[in-house]
Amino acid sequence: MSQHYDFEQSLYYNYDLFKEKSLQNRFFRHKDIVKLISNLGEKNLFDINVAGKSFEGREIFLLSIGNGEKKIFLWSQMHGDEPTATMALFDIFNFFSDTMNYRDIKKIILAKTKIYFMPMVNPDGADRFQRRNALLIDLNRDANRLQTPEANILMNVFDSLKADFGFNLHDQNHRYSAGHSFKSAAISFLAPPVNYEKQVNDVRLNAIKLIGSLYKMLNKFIPGHIAKYSDDYEPRAFGDTFQRKGTSTILVESGGWKDDIERQFIRKLNFILLLSALKQIAEDSFQNIPESIYESIPFNEEKIFDVVLRNLSLKKNDIKIRIDVGINFEEVFDKDGNTTYRKATIEDIGDLSVFFGYTDIDLAGYEIQDAKTYNEKAFTIDELKKTDLTEFYKNGFVNFMLKKSIDKEWVDLPLNLFTNRKKEIKTKIEIGAVPNFILQKDGRIDYVIINGFIQRVNKNSEYLGNGLIIR
Ligand SMILES: [Zn+2]
The missing domain is CATH 3.40.630.10 (Zn peptidases)
Known part of the structure; x- marks a missing residue:
C-alpha cells in the first residue's frame, strides 16, 4: 500500500x-x-x-x-x-x-x-x-x-x-x-x-x-x-x-x-x-x-431523463417540426417477484435543451416514422431468440406475433410481442405513450426505438433491451 x-x-x-x-x-x-x-x-x-x-x-x-x-x-x-x-x-x-x-x-x-x-x-x-x-x-x-x-x-x-x-x-x-x-x-x-x-x-x-x-x-x-x-x-x-x-x-x-x-x-x-x-x-x-x-x-x-433523443423531425398534417424526445424507464417487478423488466414512457416532447439524458443522442436529420407490425407469420419465443433482427429492423418491423399467448407482460428480447391478430399497434408520439418508432434518413432506417431502447440498425450491432407484450 x-x-x-x-x-x-x-x-x-x-x-x-x-x-x-x-x-x-x-x-x-x-x-x-x-x-x-x-x-x-x-x-x-x-x-x-x-x-x-x-x-x-x-x-x-x-x-x-x-x-x-x-x-x-x-x-x-x-x-x-x-x-x-x-x-x-x-x-x-x-x-x-x-x-x-x-x-x-x-x-x-x-x-x-x-x-x-x-x-x-x-x-x-x-x-x-x-x-x-x-x-x-x-x-x-x-x-x-x-x-x-x-x-x-x-x-x-x-x-x-x-x-x-x-x-x-x-x-x-x-x-x-x-x-x-x-x-x-x-x-x-x-x-x-x-x-x-x-x-x-x-x-x-x-x-x-x-x-x-x-x-x-x-x-x-x-x-x-x-x-x-x-x-x-x-x-x-x-x-x-x-x-x-x-x-x-x-x-x-x-x-x-x-x-x-x-x-x-x-x-x-x-x-x-x-x-x-x-x-x-x-x-x-x-x-x-x-x-x-x-x-x-x-x-x-x-434535470435528467433516462434517454433524450434530440433534433428529430416529426411530420404531422404536412407540417414538419423539430423536437427532442425525453424518455424514462420504469423498473417493474415480474410476477415472480424476483426479476425486473423495464417499461419506457415518453415523458416530454419539445425543446429539452435545459435537460440531459443518461443516454443523450443528437439525431438531427432523422425523421420519426411509425414502427411496423410483422403479421405474415407467428413465432415462438425460441424462434425469435434465434432470429437475426437486422433485416426486420431495416424494414421497420419491431412488433411480432406470438404463436401462443403467454402469461407475461414483457419479453427479454429487443422487440414487442402481440397475440391478437387483429390488434393494431400504433406509434404514438405523445406524453405517456410507450416509445416505439423508427428513425429514417435518406430513405434508410438507421435506428429503431423499441420500448425506449435504441437499436442502431447494423448487422454488426448487438441489440439490447426488453420489449413488452401488447394485449
Ligand atoms: Zn429514503
Missing part, C-alpha cells in the same frame, strides 16, 4: 479487499444479512445485539465497535427499497474485520470513537423491495407518532445512545442532477434543519462542517456530481428529529450514475465517505472547514 496516497484515495484503489462479495445487487434480503451478521459474530470483534423485531418478526440488529468517548450512530435502509448504504456497511464491517491493512487508522478510530451500526432498519420492506414497512407506513414519517415497531426500535436505540454524530443513510431517485449542471447527483448530503426557520445551532453546525469536508474529499473522485437534498423542515422525519434532539445528523442520499443501475459504484463511494467521516470525527479534523462550503453545494434538481 503506497504511502503516496491519502487515506481516501487508498481506499478507492483497495476497495476490492473489503467489498462484501455476497452482496452483488440491490435485491438481497433480510436472510442474507442474518447470515453475514452471524459470520461476523464468530469473529468476536463487534458487539452484536438484536435491538428488536420488525412487525413481521425479523430481527433488527445493532452492532458496535470501538472504545472511544465520541459516539457515532449509523442506520440504513429505513426505506426497504434503498439498500445501497446497507451494502457499504457490510464492506465497512469487512474493513474493521481485516487485520492486515490500515492498522494505524483503525487504532485511532477505535480509540477515539464508539460506532453503532443498524443496517436494514426496515427488513419487511426490504424483503418486498418496497419503501414502506409491512404496515405500509413510511418509517421516516413516524419519528413522532412511533406507531411502527421499526420506528420505535430506531428511536429507543437513539435515545439510549445520545450519539454525538448520526448518519441517516438513504437512496434517492437516480434522475436528480447536481443543481443545473448536466451531472447526476451521485451523492446528496443534508444537515437536516431543526425548525421551519432552518436555524443553524451548534449541533447542526457540526454536521454542516463535516459535510463540507466530505464534499471537498468526494469532489476529487466525482467532481460536480455531489448535491444537497431539499432542506425543507420535516418534523416527522428521523433526521430532523435527531438533529433537534442534539445529535449532529448527516443525511446521505445515494443517487444515480450512468450505467450503474445496481449502484455498486455509489456503494463504493459510501464506503469511502463513511470511513473518511469516522476518521475525521476521531481526529476532530473538520472543525476548521468554513460553513460556506456547505452553502455552496448545489441543491438537487430534476
Whole structure:
C-alpha cells in the first residue's frame, strides 16, 4: 500500500479487499444479512445485539465497535427499497474485520470513537423491495407518532445512545442532477434543519462542517456530481428529529450514475465517505472547514431523463417540426417477484435543451416514422431468440406475433410481442405513450426505438433491451 496516497484515495484503489462479495445487487434480503451478521459474530470483534423485531418478526440488529468517548450512530435502509448504504456497511464491517491493512487508522478510530451500526432498519420492506414497512407506513414519517415497531426500535436505540454524530443513510431517485449542471447527483448530503426557520445551532453546525469536508474529499473522485437534498423542515422525519434532539445528523442520499443501475459504484463511494467521516470525527479534523462550503453545494434538481433523443423531425398534417424526445424507464417487478423488466414512457416532447439524458443522442436529420407490425407469420419465443433482427429492423418491423399467448407482460428480447391478430399497434408520439418508432434518413432506417431502447440498425450491432407484450 503506497504511502503516496491519502487515506481516501487508498481506499478507492483497495476497495476490492473489503467489498462484501455476497452482496452483488440491490435485491438481497433480510436472510442474507442474518447470515453475514452471524459470520461476523464468530469473529468476536463487534458487539452484536438484536435491538428488536420488525412487525413481521425479523430481527433488527445493532452492532458496535470501538472504545472511544465520541459516539457515532449509523442506520440504513429505513426505506426497504434503498439498500445501497446497507451494502457499504457490510464492506465497512469487512474493513474493521481485516487485520492486515490500515492498522494505524483503525487504532485511532477505535480509540477515539464508539460506532453503532443498524443496517436494514426496515427488513419487511426490504424483503418486498418496497419503501414502506409491512404496515405500509413510511418509517421516516413516524419519528413522532412511533406507531411502527421499526420506528420505535430506531428511536429507543437513539435515545439510549445520545450519539454525538448520526448518519441517516438513504437512496434517492437516480434522475436528480447536481443543481443545473448536466451531472447526476451521485451523492446528496443534508444537515437536516431543526425548525421551519432552518436555524443553524451548534449541533447542526457540526454536521454542516463535516459535510463540507466530505464534499471537498468526494469532489476529487466525482467532481460536480455531489448535491444537497431539499432542506425543507420535516418534523416527522428521523433526521430532523435527531438533529433537534442534539445529535449532529448527516443525511446521505445515494443517487444515480450512468450505467450503474445496481449502484455498486455509489456503494463504493459510501464506503469511502463513511470511513473518511469516522476518521475525521476521531481526529476532530473538520472543525476548521468554513460553513460556506456547505452553502455552496448545489441543491438537487430534476434535470435528467433516462434517454433524450434530440433534433428529430416529426411530420404531422404536412407540417414538419423539430423536437427532442425525453424518455424514462420504469423498473417493474415480474410476477415472480424476483426479476425486473423495464417499461419506457415518453415523458416530454419539445425543446429539452435545459435537460440531459443518461443516454443523450443528437439525431438531427432523422425523421420519426411509425414502427411496423410483422403479421405474415407467428413465432415462438425460441424462434425469435434465434432470429437475426437486422433485416426486420431495416424494414421497420419491431412488433411480432406470438404463436401462443403467454402469461407475461414483457419479453427479454429487443422487440414487442402481440397475440391478437387483429390488434393494431400504433406509434404514438405523445406524453405517456410507450416509445416505439423508427428513425429514417435518406430513405434508410438507421435506428429503431423499441420500448425506449435504441437499436442502431447494423448487422454488426448487438441489440439490447426488453420489449413488452401488447394485449
Ligand atoms: Zn429514503
